[in-house]
Amino acid sequence: MDGSYRALSNKSLESNILFWGQENCAPNYTFKGNNVRDNYVIHYIQRGKGTFASANHSMVTLQAGDVFILPKGVPCFYQADNKEPWSYFWLGLSGIKIRAMLSDSILSTQNYLRQVQDSKFCQSLQNLFEAAHSPSSLTNDILIEALLYYTFYNLNIEYPTKRRKNSATKDEQLRAAITYLRQNFEDSSLSIIDLCNKMDLSRSYLYTLFKNNLGLSPQQFLINLRMEQAKEYLANTDNTIQEISRIIGYNDEFTFSKAFKKYSGFSPKIYRQSLTK
Template identity: 50%
Template sequence: MKKEYRDLQSNSIENGIIFYGLECCEPNYIFKGNNIRENYVIHYIRNGCGTFSSAGRPLVKLKQGDCFILPKGVPCFYQADEKNPWEYSWIGLSGIRTGEIFAASSISEKNYLCQIQDTEFKNSLSMLYESLHLTHNMKNSLLTESLLYKMFHDLLDEFPAEVTRKTNSRTQFRLAVEYMRDNYDTGCSILDVCRGLSVSRSYLYSLFKKFAGSSPQKFLTEIRMEEAEHLLKDTDRSIQNIADSIGYGDSFTFSKAFRKSRGCSPTDFRRMRN
């Protein structure tokens, strides 16, 4: 099993690199050390695949071109695939601002990113890793430090967090409404909205009760019903076609929802308006 590991001495208080390494894993290999890290460790999958999970999140399969982090203080599990075990490199990061930087990126939402191989973030991450193999002197130390900050810059530039802790509740409500209006025609659910904004279902419910006086589901349904009214009045499209265009899988489900909301069937509504 191909391995590489080296400890480093970091003098940076804000951000620093404390170790790095590479491992070409055996089938089903599981890291048997402490799965609750005292620092952040970022992994890039060079070949193969495996499974990864952090506390409270489902197990996912990651492959070549993906990356994942082991957040400070968070239990994690990761295992090489049985048939196509992964090879990954990693960099251990310390510093008082490291957690803040990761929290401002979308990588913190799931603790992994998929298919980053064609990004500036991946390029700077690779350059940073290679710089750690250079002879230790002042010139190369400055190069490594500059590449570390470039890597963080590219991470936040290409993968910013959708919703950060600093975003206020009114802005979160506006983002939720925008998400609904942009995706209602795809059949999106309230769970899709929660995932899209990285918020819990209960928190989303509290936002809509506060700013709209209704539940998220009722608000999403109203968006669909308003568009349905417009299409019924101003077009001659079939009921099935209208149902498809506003995110319902069939005309029966749409007609049932329309009757419950408007007190009549879509056909009767069109007849009365005409």
């Protein structure tokens, strides 16, 4: 097992990073210190997997892309997997505002989040971790404090404890979701999580909404939109297959060609040739 650790000297009454660390854990590794912390310690899993439990919560299996937090004053247990032990980094947080800033997020109620790697929260958390590595200075202390608030801002926006009451009917929700996908499917960064956050709906609810009404998952509906548009470009333009793949939201030609063949039964090249005949 190897890793790094550092305590920071900058102090703020309201919010502060006390220390940071990073660890590549050995199989079945568990923390041998006090399992009741005097501060908040947030972990981001970079690779592998393990198990995590906190007082009054069931044990869960977490993996790369997940986050868990050791709340102040709460007994916790966490252990690396036997075959795929996790690697993670952590930030120790203190200050009178930390608990308040956590209180409006799911992280404060269940003490973990799954698959946050594509979120703004995750990006700002990683930026905060990187900033904590720099030598202490007035400029860097300001940066750390700004990033800390921005991280909690994204956490509460993207993972709120309570969903706002949505008075729209299921038909209205479905139409809105379809419209959003049709307007944004050409964006390669578009994901179903983006759609859920935009509409303030859970992923399971949105999946059920699409399945019950269209017989398709939201992801498959998005793929169908892209494939039908690809057919239009293949039939009516001279754009190369590489250009078409980029236009309809794919970052590379290979991934697009594979998806197109699965959808139509033909590669894009063969499909275009069949039209000319």
